[in-house]
Amino acid sequence: MRYLITGTAGFIGFHLARRLLDDGHFVTGFDGLTPYYDVRLKERRHAILSRSNGFRPVIGMLEDRDALEKAAEVGEPDVIVHLAAQAGVRYSLENPKAYVDSNLIGSWNMLELAKAVQPKHLLLASTSSIYGANEKIPFAETDRADEPMTLYAATKKSGELMAHSYAHLHGIPTTAFRFFTVYGPWGRPDMALFKFVDSILNDRPIEIYGEGRMSRDFTYIDDLVEGIVRLMAAVPTEATRIEGIDTLSRHAPFRVVNIGGGQPVELMQFVETVEAAIGKPAIREMLPMQQGDVPRTFAAPDLLDALTGFKPSISVQEGVKRFVDWYRAEMTSA
Template sequence: MHYFITGTAGFIGFHLAKRLLDDGHSVTGFDGMTPYYDVRLKERRHAILSRSDGFRPVIGMLEDRSALERAAETTRPDMIVHLAAQAGVRYSLEEPKTYVDSNLIGSWNVLELARSLRPKHLLLASTSSIYGANEKIPFAETDRADEPMTLYAATKKSTELMAHSYAHLYGMPTTAFRFFTVYGPWGRPDMALFKFVERILEGRPIEIYGEGRMSRDFTYIDDLIEAVVRLAAIVPAEENRVERIDTLSRHAPFRVVNLAGGQPVALMRFIETVEAATGQSAVRNFLPMQPGDVPRTFAAPDLLKALTGFTPSVSVDEGVQHFVDWYRSEMFKQ
């Protein structure tokens, strides 16, 4: 099967493409190599994927619709997976236009591409951030998510809404994934785990926002990829509707699914896990909550389990140790 994946030089896109290539599929990877963080890390990810004869990299921006069309027109993909986006909750306060360009205009271009190519299934990345400061926990896909706390969250919710309209208008089977704090080897340098490990190993203080009184539903990257691969094979349709908890639209072949294990971890417990994995104590600098941050994320994984029989289960102790081992071998020696 052939997959067209946006964001293959990114953290999640890299891991998904690698898994699919290892499984014998072919992948066209589309990525803009934007300088949001060190492009050399993105280039290294693509270099690893390029060791496979089944991988075809294309460099281009989501906002460039013609570039997207040229990249995909010769492949006629069976599946389109849209992972590329301007990420980062806090960065959306500094450079809001990049979120509009990439996450709104770019995502619309991907929807237009899918309308033209008619893949068997369109898969879209969304985020737990769209739940905002919802007080009801755990966060279920059927909960209202109409009060985003950041422009980033607003653009991802908007992508879901645009995708539903395309699924309705053009009968385009679509699944949107809501990711919850994904971490693991080859992760993004702007995320907490990467920063904690980097600073602890270098003997620098770590910054702990919200005075440490936060929790996150951490999802290890291998668990996330397993969930995506399984859901790719489940095209939204009435025959696989899950009663009571499903988000399958009554008007379109469209579904939203949380991808997380439903096991939130307190931030201070997470930091202690990082200290144990590195064998070093952190110098802790406590700071107030940043604008747009939420006190906790907590997924209800019931729909994912009902559809796939799978629930993410890698513990933070195991996952953080894998990341630290990777960091020491691939980054700390740099």
């Protein structure tokens, strides 16, 4: 199979592309290598992917329609996976324009490309952040998600809505998956685990927001990638409808699916797990809840399980240990 993946120099796109290349597929990777965080980390990810003869990188911004069209010409994709986006909840408070440019205009360009290419399946990344401060738990895909707490969440919800309209108007089979606090090796430096490990190893205090009274449904990267790969085969058609829990539209080949294990972890338990994996206590700086933060995330994994026979299961203890081992091997010598 031939895949076009946007965001292959990013955390999730890198892991998905590597999995597909290992499975013998061809991958065209599209990425803008933006300086939101250290570009050298992005370049190292792309360098690893480029060791495979099946990988073809195209460097460009989502806002550049010509660059996207070039990627499609290079890759002639059967399947498109749109992962590239301006990420980060807190950064959306500092630079909202980056989210409008990438997540709205860029995603619209991606949908226009899909209209022209007509892939067998279009898959796009959304986020658990769109559930906002939902008090009903666990978060099910059928819950209302109309009260985003940040512009980041609003742009991702808008991407889902735009994708539904294109699925309806142009018959593009589309699955939007909502991520729940993904972590693991080669992760972003602005993510909590990366910052915690870096700070503890360097005797700096870690910042614990909400004074630790938060919980997250952490998803290890290998579990996330497995969920995406399995969803690729679950093309949304009426024949695949799961009665009672499905989000399959009555008007379009479009579905939304959570990728999360449904096992939230308290923040302080997460900190203790990181300390245990490192073998060193953290210097803890307790801070109030940040603007835009939500008290909890908690995935209902039932639809993913029903469609694919899979749900994330790698424990936080195991996942954090793998990250710490990677960090010591790759980042302390970088």
